[in-house]
Amino acid sequence: MAGLNDATAGLQAVHQNAAILIDACLTHGGRISEEELEPNTLATLRRHRLVFDVDEDYGYVQVSRVVADLLHHLTQSYxxxxxxxxxxxxxxxxxxxxxxxxxxxxxxxxxxxxxxxxxxxxxxxxxxxxxxxxxxxxxxxxxxxxxxxxxxxxxxxxxxxxxxxxxxxxxxxxxxxxxxxxxxxxxxxxxxxxxxxxxxxxxxxxxxxxxxxxxxxxxxxxxxxxxxxxxxxxxxxxxxxxxxxNPGYQPDPSMLDRVQTLPQCFIPGEGMKLQASSDIENPAQHEELRGLLAQALERLAPDERVAQEDANETIVTVVEQRNAVMQEEEDPFATAINQFFEAIPALILQASAVSAMDAHQTLSVEEPGDVWLLAVWTRYLTLLADRQSDCDYIAQHVEQVLETFSGNREVRDIHFRSAVQ
Amino acid sequence: MSFDPLFRGTVEQLITGAIICPVTEPEKFDYLADSVSIDKVQHYLAQIGRGLSCTRDGNGYYAVALDLDDKGTRARIRNEFERITGQWEPLIRWLRMSQQVAADKHPIAFNDTVSEGDWLKTIEASSALQEELEIICLKMQIKKAQDARQRLRALFEKLQKDGFLKSKGPSGALFQATARWSLLKDQMEFVTQQEGIIAANNARAAEDHQEQEALFHGRSE
Structure with missing residues (x-):
């Protein structure tokens, strides 16, 4: 019964001083300043072993661990x-x-x-x-x-x-x-x-x-x-x-001189370029190089080599020429016409008449004579139209009357003469 | 002594100045993780005036010069320092942008996967990021790109060429960050300490705060 009474009194003391005990445990690590407590309250807490004195000169009392554990358990704030x-x-x-x-x-x-x-x-x-x-x-x-x-x-x-x-x-x-x-x-x-x-x-x-x-x-x-x-x-x-x-800022390289030990991140080894090339000028190396080349070729399987050769043959290189200018060779007939008309001004100075059919023969024109004469006459008319009255020469048909066709004449030649007579 | 192709390949890679990491050379990285192999490599490199170093996070191995007393070496180191740090501003801007673009808001670090498509989507949705991308390209002297897509593609190609990213997968639009970023971070930390950048920023921030307070309270100097 004594135990029961003690327990009841103790719990009542806890209940009456709950605010003080909670504040001490959760906020001040279990410490309660003696000056903040009423003497009666302090005495009650001591009597029920709810607090204890750490040191007489301390100025604080400490909440009992059992009470602190209870509060931490209740609040899950261990x-x-x-x-x-x-x-x-x-x-x-x-x-x-x-x-x-x-x-x-x-x-x-x-x-x-x-x-x-x-x-x-x-x-x-x-x-x-x-x-x-x-x-x-x-x-x-x-x-x-x-x-x-x-x-x-x-x-x-x-x-x-x-x-x-x-x-x-x-x-x-x-x-x-x-x-x-x-x-x-x-x-x-x-x-x-x-x-x-x-x-x-x-x-x-x-x-x-x-x-x-x-x-x-x-x-x-x-x-x-x-x-x-x-x-x-x-x-x-x-x-x-x-x-x-600091616009334009760049780290000062002199910092490397100020430190006692250079940081390894800034002392990279100078990168070496690893290259190898055979001395192809040296005749002593030729045999060995031939051997290496043969070995390299042998590594390709025969069918792979054939396939590669086939691939080489069938490869068509496409060259883009969309904007290219292509020169087309002038038609020989047109060339002959141009040559004849370029020569006429000089020829009419040397001869009284320049024969178109003679030019046909001289220039070895493949087309027939009537085609040649027609083209010459067309060119002459075009020149007349372009130059109007400004032409150094005149052209005349050389005609022949066709016997069987009354009124018809065949043009056998065209003669060019100087316009100044 | 039997021929060890992995030893040869590792040493050749190191003496050409490359960084060996699990992204670029997983087999060689694993080779160096073995204590016997690393001793062998270090012993060989020492004979040609080089040592073996590792990034602070342990993700990248690289060769370093040993003879630091040589005047030629010191001059070369200084030149290399200027060359490396001269390219930092666009890289740091790129890192800062990566914080905004990445789903986890983390800056690019070793082993991160970077998707060109995701980056483009985020950048095209923000005019501020597009402007920043343009500035980065300008500072990296990428001039031919006309729009965000071309700029981003050019930047990814440059970062790949400089060893910061490795292409992943057949699409060509997915990359993985190498330990080159880890080395950059180590270098940045050294320079920050030496130049007092953090202290300078804090001092400047405190000054700005005082000025703002003075303006707020209507005080003038």
Missing amino acids: KRQLLAGAGHDIVNDLEHITESYRMAEQTGSADLLLRETEAREAVASLIDMLRQTILRFTTYIHSDFSMVSDLDQRIHENKRAIEDAKALNQFFDSLMPSYLKKLAGRSPTLQTLLMKLLRRNLDRLRADLLDATHSLRENLARLERDRTVQHYSHLIDDFYKHYLR
């Missing part, structure tokens, strides 16, 4: 727990309780039920502690360590969480089945409690811990990548702003 310490304390308690239980079981003690209750409570406490700790890791991962804003701080917290997970993993290692079996001994009750209930929970929690550790490592890699990218982005932005503020 600070770092001394995992190994907390876990080992519970396990030490469990060892003591199971030993006491085995003794009570052997002697048929009246405390057997009490020890069984204590054992169940210890196991439940251990399971709960481990579950809450692993839950904390999961919370960190889902929140991306957002309780801190700086990227470096997040990386720091992530690394610490990974270390905590490693420590917890080692703690799990210490609770091997062989160890639990030793604790349980021959007691059926303890065997059920430790080898079934506790062990089943440990297996499940261990799997959760492995998942959480894996996620923490992935998260850390992602945060470190983000930090690298952030640093790189800042580097680029700084340079960009520098170029904007």
Whole structure:
């Protein structure tokens, strides 16, 4: 009954001073300034062991860890727990309780039920502690360590969480089945409690811990990548702003003289050009070169060589000549006509008449004489039309009357004479 | 001693001044990842006055000069520094543009895949990006391109020729970033430190802030 009364009074004290305790735990790391408290309030908190004095000269009282844990549990705002310490304390308690239980079981003690209750409570406490700790890791991962804003701080917290997970993993290692079996001994009750209930929970929690550790490592890699990218982005932005503020800026090469050790990124080895060429002028090399050439040709398979030769033969090179000017050779007949008319002014000075048929023969025109005469007469008429009255010579038909066709005359020749007579 | 074609190919690549990375030469990069092979290569290079170095992110190997006391070497290094850094402004503008164009808003880095089609789509949708592209082409002395498509194509070709990108796939419009970007980043970090660029920018930003505050509060100097 005394215990019950103490518990009731204690909880009432917590309830009455809830605001002070919450503010201290969540904001001030569990510290309460003595000057801020009424003497009666301070006395009540001390009496129910809700606070304790760290040092008489400190000026603060510290909220009891049990109360702080309760508040952090309620608000899911765990600070770092001394995992190994907390876990080992519970396990030490469990060892003591199971030993006491085995003794009570052997002697048929009246405390057997009490020890069984204590054992169940210890196991439940251990399971709960481990579950809450692993839950904390999961919370960190889902929140991306957002309780801190700086990227470096997040990386720091992530690394610490990974270390905590490693420590917890080692703690799990210490609770091997062989160890639990030793604790349980021959007691059926303890065997059920430790080898079934506790062990089943440990297996499940261990799997959760492995998942959480894996996620923490992935998260850390992602945060470190983000930090690298952030640093790189800042580097680029700084340079960009520098170029904007200093147009035409170029880094000063004299900085290389100021440093004690040159950075390797700026001391590249002079690139060597690797080339090889055979001395084809040297007759001593000819035989070897012929041999190399023959080998190179032999590497081509016969059918490939034939195909290549076929390809060479059938390849048609298309040359684009859309805008090209093509010279077409003048028709020999037209050339003869032009030559004759170019020669007429000179010929009429030397002869009284220049015969078109003589020119036909001289120029070796292939076309028949009547075609020649027709073309000459057409050209003459065209010249007359172009020059109008300005022509140095005149042309006359040389005609012959056709006997059988009355009134018809055949033009046998065309004579050109000087127009000045 | 038996002939090792991978050793020969790796050494030849290094002494011609190339960067070996998983994008450009995956086999040779894996060869250098082996401690025995890397020792062999370093030993050989040392005999011709060269060493083997790696980008800070470990993604690219390149040969470096060892004899830094030689006057000719120092002069060449200085000339090379001027040549390299003289081309930085358009490259940095390009990097900045890549932050705006990329889906993840990250600047181009080693191993990133770059799609000419995606870039063109984003650039054509923004007049600011088109203007920036024009400035980049001007500073890279690409003159013949008339529109965004031609400019982008010319830039990708230039970056490929300079070893920053490698063509991927048969289409010719997909590229992968090489470790040349990693080397550029290392170089930029060195210059930033030496020139005090970050401090200068912060000081200037603080001055600008004070001026703006003075204007806001109606104070004048």
